[in-house]
Amino acid sequence: GAVVSQHPSWVICKSGTSVKIECRSLDFQATTMFWYRQFPKQSLMLMATSNEGSKATYEQGVEKDKFLINHASLTLSTLTVTSAHPEDSSFYICSARDLASSYNEQFFGPGTRLTVL
């Protein structure tokens, strides 16, 4: 149980285009999902907290107009990287909290490798 999927697993795009990444909780409901960036051999950096039915909460220094988050249902959150540039190339990981769990643990997706040319 508690499986989180991400799509796509990797994407290559041209500079200036937008890319959408989906995060789904497959066997549980998640009112809260999280989006992280991970640079090679580094820890996860929280970008934003995605709340079902309301606006996302962004961490300091993360541009909300650049990284659009939509959490339209209890099992789906999307991250759209708008007008992507090479510096946006990274590994993006989502996670989700199980609505039914009393713990604050998060279940992680496999990540999406974004390369912007």
Next chain:
Amino acid sequence: AQRVTQPEKLLSVFKGAPVELKCNYSYSGSPELFWYVQYSRQRLQLLLRHISRESIKGFTADLNKGETSFHLKKPFAQEEDSAMYYCALSGQGGNKLVFGAGTILRVKS
């Protein structure tokens, strides 16, 4: 402010040797602490949560509030334990996890 410190970037041990991955935290309330593991080319997965006081794959971790530590231990390391280990903290009533920088564990044969 919430902070998690993992002082070692890399810990290299021989198979069968004891392992201790250090984690110290800074938080004024009562935290929830976790250890996550990331094996090569795999997703991050939960290894332990302090509330459960469990042993998973031979690993244990005890929350020491006096020393604000949550070190991960295993008496006899195995090669398949080689991975990146992250200590993480969640504050009271909070959703967010704050991660440490991670420690690479390499178990040599």
